[in-house]
Amino acid sequence: MFDTIVIGMGPAGLEAGIYLKRYGLNALVIGKDLGALALAKEIENYYALGKMSGKDLAVKGLKEATSLGVLINHQEVISIDYLDNGFSVKTTNNQYETKTVLLATGKSRNSFSLAKPYEGKGISYCATCDGFFYKNKKIGIVGYNNYMLHELNYLKPLTNDITIFTNGNELEVEVDNKVIKDKIVALNGEDKLESVTVGNEIIKLDGLFIALGSQNAFTLAKHLGLMLNKEDLVVDNNYMTNIPGIFAAGDVIGGMLQVVKAASDGARAAEAINKYLRGLK
Ligand SMILES: Cc1cc2nc3c(=O)[nH]c(=O)nc-3n(C[C@H](O)[C@H](O)[C@H](O)COP(=O)(O)OP(=O)(O)OC[C@H]3O[C@@H](n4cnc5c(N)ncnc54)[C@H](O)[C@@H]3O)c2cc1C
Numbered sequence: 041m042f043d044t045i046v047i048g049m050g051p052a053g054l055e056a057g058i059y060l061k062r063y064g065l066n067a068l069v070i071g072k073d074l075g076a077l078a079l080a081k082e083i084e085n086y087y088a089l090g091k092m093s094g095k096d097l098a099v100k101g102l103k104e105a106t107s108l109g110v111l112i113n114h115q116e117v118i119s120i121d122y123l124d125n126g127f128s129v130k131t132t133n134n135q136y137e138t139k140t141v142l143l144a145t146g147k148s149r150n151s152f153s154l155a156k157p158y159e160g161k162g163i164s165y166c167a168t169c170d171g172f173f174y175k176n177k178k179i180g181i182v183g184y185n186n187y188m189l190h191e192l193n194y195l196k197p198l199t200n201d202i203t204i205f206t207n208g209n210e211l212e213v214e215v216d217n218k219v220i221k222d223k224i225v226a227l228n229g230e231d232k233l234e235s236v237t238v239g240n241e242i243i244k245l246d247g248l249f250i251a252l253g254s255q256n257a258f259t260l261a262k263h264l265g266l267m268l269n270k271e272d273l274v275v276d277n278n279y280m281t282n283i284p285g286i287f288a289a290g291d292v293i294g295g296m297l298q299v300v301k302a303a304s305d306g307a308r309a310a311e312a313i314n315k316y317l318r319g320l321k
Pocket residue numbers: 047048049050051052053070071072073074075076077079080081082083084085086115116117118144145146147254255256289290291292296297298299300302
């Protein structure tokens with residue numbers, strides 16, 4: 041079992057990884073890509089850096105953390121679940137157990153804004169939490185990749201009537217369910233979700249699960265019961281969320297969306313995790 045699993049290999053996640061290593065903790069950093077920095081053409085406001093492309097800075101950070109002995113896995117996290125003594129973190133090809141989790145997943149965006157009015161009224165972000173309520177019902181899943189497949193596999197034993205809506209994306213995994221590739225243009229229903237509109241077609245549904253793109257802070261928060269302020273994770277002064285053992289740092293907690301703040305958050309969250317774990321022992 042790891043002491044900590046850090047999700048994210050941007051400035052917050054890697055800086056945390058470096059400090060966790062210095063504290064002698066058994067930590068693993070998991071990241072699926074270079075995060076926001078990969079999109080930044082030029083960074084010139086970071087201490088003593090001069091000018092550098094965001095991508096070069098991200099790669100430099102990754103090399104530096106690796107050379108300092110930080111254990112980094114390039115994978116996508118598709119779920120986090122509770123264990124009696126910690127958490128289970130599932131990626132597309134592995135499963136790990138850990139005492140604590142640090143979410144450094146970058147700016148969270150709810151990629152399916154149509155869902156908002158029906159949250160808790162037929163819309164769900166978590167198959168394991170809400171699947172049971174849709175036993176033998178007609179449901180849909182919005183998604184196209186491993187993350188969707190993870191939710192589908194959980195829901196399959198509960199009902200035979202599951203339609204996959206890729207919402208304009210190419211399907212990246214094999215499924216034997218009905219697949220609709222066109223974009224969903226509307227969700228309909230008075231007090232709760234009753235149907236979705238795709239092109240000119242109206243498809244009746246009892247529930248719709250959102251598993252679009254990859255797990256982000258927003259969907260993880262819905263799944264784990266973490267407190268959100270709009271789309272930012274809420275943490276205390278020790279970078280801990282409302283769930284003991286789950287910490288968050290960097291853009292994911294909002295505030296100044298800058299490298300310097302993300303790196304500082306990462307270091308301070310590592311310090312807080314070290315104190316938390318030592319308190320537990
Ligand atoms: C276009 C642009 C220009 C910018 N310019 C500047 C600038 O000039 N100066 C400045 O200081 N800042 C700038 N920024 C902001 C800066 O890039 C961010 O503040 C910083 O990268 C945040 O770091 P972070 O570690 O919190 O998140 P990110 O760097 O976004 O890293 C998030 C990490 O989480 C990982 N992740 C997310 N979900 C999962 C999952 N399910 N499984 C596994 N891994 C996951 C991602 O792969 C990534 O590794 C810019 C950002 C953009 C988009």
